[in-house]
Amino acid sequence: MTMTVALSPPPRSRLRAAARVVLHDRVMLWSLLLLLLLIAVSVFAPLLTAHDPAILSPRDRLKGVSAAHWLGTDSLGRDLFARIIYGGRLSITLAVLVSVSSVIVGLLFGLVAGFFRRLDAPIMRLMDGIMAIPGLLLAIAMVALGGAQISTMVLAIAIPEVPRIARLVRSVVLSVREEPYVEASFGMGSSTLRVLVWHILPSTINPLVVQATFVCAAAILTEAVLGFLGLGFPPEVPSLGSIIAEGRPYFQRAPWIILFPGTFLALLILAINMFGDALRDRLDPRLARKGRN
Amino acid sequence: MLSLVLKRLVAAIPVVLIVATVVFLLLRMAPGDPARVIAGDMASEETIAQIRTNLGLDRPLPVQYGIAMGSLVKGDLGTSIVSKQPVASLIAARIGPTAALALTSLLLTVLIAIPLGVLSAWWHRRTFDRLTMALTVLAFSVPAFVVGYVLILLFSVTLNWFPVQGYAPLTDGVGRFLYQLVLPSLTLATVFVALITRITRASMLDVLGEDFVRTARAKGAPERYVLFRHALRNAAAPIVTVVGVAITTLISGVVVTETIFNIPGVGSLIVDAVLARDYPVVQGTILFFSFIYVFVNLAIDLIYVLLDPRIRY
Numbered sequence: 001m002t003m004t005v006a007l008s009p010p011p012r013s014r015l016r017a018a019a020r021v022v023l024h025d026r027v028m029l030w031s032l033l034l035l036l037l038l039i040a041v042s043v044f045a046p047l048l049t050a051h052d053p054a055i056l057s058p059r060d061r062l063k064g065v066s067a068a069h070w071l072g073t074d075s076l077g078r079d080l081f082a083r084i085i086y087g088g089r090l091s092i093t094l095a096v097l098v099s100v101s102s103v104i105v106g107l108l109f110g111l112v113a114g115f116f117r118r119l120d121a122p123i124m125r126l127m128d129g130i131m132a133i134p135g136l137l138l139a140i141a142m143v144a145l146g147g148a149q150i151s152t153m154v155l156a157i158a159i160p161e162v163p164r165i166a167r168l169v170r171s172v173v174l175s176v177r178e179e180p181y182v183e184a185s186f187g188m189g190s191s192t193l194r195v196l197v198w199h200i201l202p203s204t205i206n207p208l209v210v211q212a213t214f215v216c217a218a219a220i221l222t223e224a225v226l227g228f229l230g231l232g233f234p235p236e237v238p239s240l241g242s243i244i245a246e247g248r249p250y251f252q253r254a255p256w257i258i259l260f261p262g263t264f265l266a267l268l269i270l271a272i273n274m275f276g277d278a279l280r281d282r283l284d285p286r287l288a289r290k291g292r293n
Numbered sequence: 294m295l296s297l298v299l300k301r302l303v304a305a306i307p308v309v310l311i312v313a314t315v316v317f318l319l320l321r322m323a324p325g326d327p328a329r330v331i332a333g334d335m336a337s338e339e340t341i342a343q344i345r346t347n348l349g350l351d352r353p354l355p356v357q358y359g360i361a362m363g364s365l366v367k368g369d370l371g372t373s374i375v376s377k378q379p380v381a382s383l384i385a386a387r388i389g390p391t392a393a394l395a396l397t398s399l400l401l402t403v404l405i406a407i408p409l410g411v412l413s414a415w416w417h418r419r420t421f422d423r424l425t426m427a428l429t430v431l432a433f434s435v436p437a438f439v440v441g442y443v444l445i446l447l448f449s450v451t452l453n454w455f456p457v458q459g460y461a462p463l464t465d466g467v468g469r470f471l472y473q474l475v476l477p478s479l480t481l482a483t484v485f486v487a488l489i490t491r492i493t494r495a496s497m498l499d500v501l502g503e504d505f506v507r508t509a510r511a512k513g514a515p516e517r518y519v520l521f522r523h524a525l526r527n528a529a530a531p532i533v534t535v536v537g538v539a540i541t542t543l544i545s546g547v548v549v550t551e552t553i554f555n556i557p558g559v560g561s562l563i564v565d566a567v568l569a570r571d572y573p574v575v576q577g578t579i580l581f582f583s584f585i586y587v588f589v590n591l592a593i594d595l596i597y598v599l600l601d602p603r604i605r606y
Contacts, residue, residue, distance in 0.1 A: 126311070126315065128308070128311070129308075129311040129312045129315035130315055130319075131541070132312045132315075132541075132587055133312065133315065133579060134541040134544040134545050134586070135545060136548060137545065137548065137563065137578070137579045137582055138316075140548070140563065140564075140567055140575070141320055141567070141575045141579055142319065144570070144572075144575060145320060145330060145572065146330070155322075159319060224436055225438070225549055228549070229548070229552060229564055229567075230564075231567060241438075244438060244439070244442075251442060255442075255450075258439070259442075262435075262436070262438075262439035265439065266434050266435040266436065267434075269433075269434040269436070270430065270434035270435075274430060
């Protein structure tokens with residue numbers, strides 16, 4: 001199945017093949033639908049709610065679910081639904097930025113480490129060093145020192161993800177570089193760069209796509225934890241973690257302040273994880289058998 | 294065995310140095326200026342310059358690095374800006390609750406996850422297996438702080454079985470100590486149980502297909518004996534490896550769990566330090582936790598030898 005998807009040349013039939021896979025895999029279908037729904041709700045947030053997530057309305061504080069406030073209000077009378085979907089916007093944006101940047105950097109390190117024997121040991125020792133540092137603590141420290149800008153946030157969450165991607169890419173490169181077709185390409189006088197880009201890079205794409213989904217889930221979780229610990233963006237920027245943190249003192253009186261954003265967050269991560277699992281079963285059967293399945 | 298321990302300890306020294314270097318570089322790499330962040334928004338340029346001098350941040354990077362490594366070799370993790378106490382003694386004062394939380398969570402994980410994983414493998418593709426796997430995906434996806442608050446809402450606020458927050462040291466009696474730790478350990482263990490269940494199941498599935506398992510069954514050994522004596526013992530190495538790698542997850546979880554339950558451990562030390570902009574404490578605590586990771590994995594290398602006599606270093 002994987003081979004036909006990867007090798008069938010014209011793009012239209014490839015798209016159709018992908019659609020067929022999605023429609024036949026129930027887990028993939030439902031997780032993708034849920035994920036698309038949550039993304040749509042977040043992307044179209046301004047169209048879905050008339051409330052401004054930052055507007056305070058002290059008279060309406062800690063109100064329950066009502067027609068005016070679909071998910072109630074928080075301790076300052078702000079509309080919880082608006083805050084949650086704007087928070088989802090931030091989470092998703094950050095997830096995309098983090099996964100793209102960590103995949104690019106990890107890919108570079110992995111390709112170089114796997115291909116150039118002399119650089120392998122130094123790069124992998126550096127990666128081991130980063131892996132030894134608890135990712136959340138590193139993120140906490142970098143955000144604390146650099147202030148909560150989006151660039152610091154992306155860097156802080158992406159760095160701990162890089163070693164895992166680099167290791168993955170390296171292992172693929174190590175197994176592919178001995179293949180006859182790579183030898184043949186060298187024999188025909190291809191340059192190293194050409195072999196890397198045309199013959200080795202394509203083999204890394206499937207495992208990378210799978211890994212990128214898990215990085216997305218991790219990024220959303222880390223951002224939420226940072227917000228929860230009071231280290232996220234300033235209070236006027238709604239983030240799922242900071243909404244929950246602000247609800248802590250009122251938790252016993254108004255549990256929905258924590259439960260609604262918590263559910264949204266859990267659904268978002270669940271959809272990504274399930275989609276990633278299903279994708280891995282399709283794209284990377286070797287990992288599926290050995291790994292978490 | 295002793296020479297093996299010594300050999301591994303010596304081998305850990307360069308790893309520790311690499312980790313320290315990486316922490317140093319990454320924290321210097323962070324965009325923004327720590328002196329400015331510490332000083333706050335209202336500070337004058339002179340105050341900022343003063344803080345920079347006090348922290349040694351105005352010196353060239355290699356000099357800063359040399360000083361940091363020099364004091365590290367002497368076992369000095371730095372000195373708090375706020376309390377003026379050495380970071381090492383701040384950590385020592387708070388390590389008790391953190392160790393208690395981490396150990397009870399690990400114990401809980403082993404007690405729940407190993408049987409679940411073994412049974413899932415045994416009932417491969419049956420309802421029990423599918424249900425367990427679905428639950429592990431769910432457990433992976435619900436963040437610890439949401440789990441914590443749901444547990445508090447359920448067991449403390451509604452049922453009134455457990456205290457909402459707080460910590461009781463061992464000196465208050467073993468019963469009270471454990472009673473206070475139930476909800477925090479459950480919160481911290483959730484993700485871990487999911488992870489270890491999946492690894493146990495995968496590893497058992499590999500082993501259950503092996504010849505020696507078939508031989509044991511053919512000899513008429515009871516199934517319980519086959520599963521736990523023959524199969525699990527051989528499936529143990531990958532499980533232990535994952536526990537080692539996942540120590541970083543446990544440490545991250547400790548920080549969150551201590552915050553939810555107001556536990557005065559090293560995790561809340563780092564959160565307090567961040568909020569107070571106590572830069573040396575943040576750096577020192579991260580180094581401390583990274584070293585824990587290195588040494589736990591060192592210990593795990595040694596456990597392999599005990600688990601599997603075939604492994605020799």
